[in-house]
Amino acid sequence: MIALITNTQAKIISFIWDTDVTDAPLPLRFSINALRIAYLTIRDVFIDGQLNLRAMSLVYTTLLSIVPLLAVSVSFLKGFGVHSQIEPTLENFLMPLGDRGKEISENIITFVEGINSGLLGSLGIALLLYTVVSLMQKIESAFNFTWHVNEERSFARRFSDYLSMIIIGPVLVFSALGLTASVANSALYQAALSYSVFASIVGIFELFVPYLLIVLAFTLLYIFIPNTKVKFTSALVGAAITGLIWQSVGWLFASYVSTANYTAIYAAFAALFFFMIWLYISWLIMLTGGCIAFYYQNPEYRSRNRRRMGLSNRMKEKAALVAMTKIAEAYYNKQAPLNVGQLANRLNIASESLSPMLENLIDSGLLIRTDADPAGFLPGQAPDSLPVVDILRAVRRTGEDDIIKIKRLPRNPGVDELYDRYSTAAIGAVSGVMLKDLVNVAETTETQRLTG
Numbered sequence: 001m002i003a004l005i006t007n008t009q010a011k012i013i014s015f016i017w018d019t020d021v022t023d024a025p026l027p028l029r030f031s032i033n034a035l036r037i038a039y040l041t042i043r044d045v046f047i048d049g050q051l052n053l054r055a056m057s058l059v060y061t062t063l064l065s066i067v068p069l070l071a072v073s074v075s076f077l078k079g080f081g082v083h084s085q086i087e088p089t090l091e092n093f094l095m096p097l098g099d100r101g102k103e104i105s106e107n108i109i110t111f112v113e114g115i116n117s118g119l120l121g122s123l124g125i126a127l128l129l130y131t132v133v134s135l136m137q138k139i140e141s142a143f144n145f146t147w148h149v150n151e152e153r154s155f156a157r158r159f160s161d162y163l164s165m166i167i168i169g170p171v172l173v174f175s176a177l178g179l180t181a182s183v184a185n186s187a188l189y190q191a192a193l194s195y196s197v198f199a200s201i202v203g204i205f206e207l208f209v210p211y212l213l214i215v216l217a218f219t220l221l222y223i224f225i226p227n228t229k230v231k232f233t234s235a236l237v238g239a240a241i242t243g244l245i246w247q248s249v250g251w252l253f254a255s256y257v258s259t260a261n262y263t264a265i266y267a268a269f270a271a272l273f274f275f276m277i278w279l280y281i282s283w284l285i286m287l288t289g290g291c292i293a294f295y296y297q298n299p300e301y302r303s304r305n306r307r308r309m310g311l312s313n314r315m316k317e318k319a320a321l322v323a324m325t326k327i328a329e330a331y332y333n334k335q336a337p338l339n340v341g342q343l344a345n346r347l348n349i350a351s352e353s354l355s356p357m358l359e360n361l362i363d364s365g366l367l368i369r370t371d372a373d374p375a376g377f378l379p380g381q382a383p384d385s386l387p388v389v390d391i392l393r394a395v396r397r398t399g400e401d402d403i404i405k406i407k408r409l410p411r412n413p414g415v416d417e418l419y420d421r422y423s424t425a426a427i428g429a430v431s432g433v434m435l436k437d438l439v440n441v442a443e444t445t446e447t448q449r450l451t452g
Contacts, residue, residue, distance in 0.1 A: 016039055017036070019032050033302070036302045037302065040295050045288050051142075051145070054141075054142040055142075055280055055284040055287060058279075059276055061134065061135050064135075067108060068129075068131040069135060133158060137152070137162075140226070143226040144227055146287055147228050148294070149351070149352070152227055161224075211247055214246055218239035218242050218243055218289055219232070219236050222238050222239060223235045228351075230293065237293060238290060239289060242286065317392055319347055319349060320392070322346075323347060324367075325435070325438045326346055326347075327343075327367070327378065328379055328436065328439045331383065337370050338377060339372075339375060340355055340374070340375075343377070360398045361395075364394035365380045366380045368380050383436040384435075384436040386436075387432075387435075389427055389433075392430065
């Protein structure tokens, strides 16, 4: 029996990964790609365990931050007169908890309404905002992990972007809900319902509205939270699948909660127990959608074996020179500073491989990061006085510090002499060459290509 299962599993995996879809019919190509994305998503979420840990961490942070988050949102929503929509929305989110969900929702709203900004003072309000921003930072970190992004937003961008999401997002959503409710209560709408055809259309629409709202919310989440450019199509695909999973799992969880009796064990903590489980499931589902969107947008990552996007030593050296040349060209041509994504596209390598190298050049003073959104890069020194050998030295010394350094290696006269001759020859080959010299060569070559 075990041999049969093993053979079947091997055949399925072979079908998924060994099938050549280059010239395959569209249905087969679509099916294979869908199976590959599903395989990689299951591996990332359930086998590797990193996303599980991040979902658990978000549960703890959410418990600490949900009241301050809603308090900040309510304070702005009151100005638009739609703050009354928060409680029904929260109840809808906690619907899988059944009666316990309504109880938790009422308690949270009571806590939110009990917050008095006058009593909190400026320090209390600052701590309130810090708690909210910390939650958003944790969420961004989790989604950056699914998108293989190493660079997070700066503090200034973090504060402004997060507060914009917290303020503008709920205002738009709840204003739309309020407008929908007003239309539904209008006399014209009620009169139209008397026609069977219109009533049938409305009935079908109302059936799919919850699902469509969830898909819309997830799409916006996948676009704006990761610190990278996410295509709308990729976000929509991830949101559509995640929304279906959300609705299905919510129904199953509600069925389980309605039959489970944990009150005898957890007593008054039973509601909190189920609330934490549902938060964990919710975050795990959202991160799963992020994985789906990532693999849909980046087919180069669809590999049976986890691909390490590291660079060899010679790749690092040449990539550093090419990157510095591209940055200097933009500088001399008075163009906007290139960001990580643009450099990655021009160098034909993954941004997650390029980012550590750029960070090393920044630490060495050879690059400067701008405060733009997204951040660009400028030469840290004038290109006409920046020796190429300094760039190569910075790349070669990556990872060395006061503890890990070359002097710690045991001495060997033969090796030491050979290495010194090798280093001297390598440095001598580029001695006197400045970064500006490479920019001139690059511009001449491009001009010859265009005119030839």
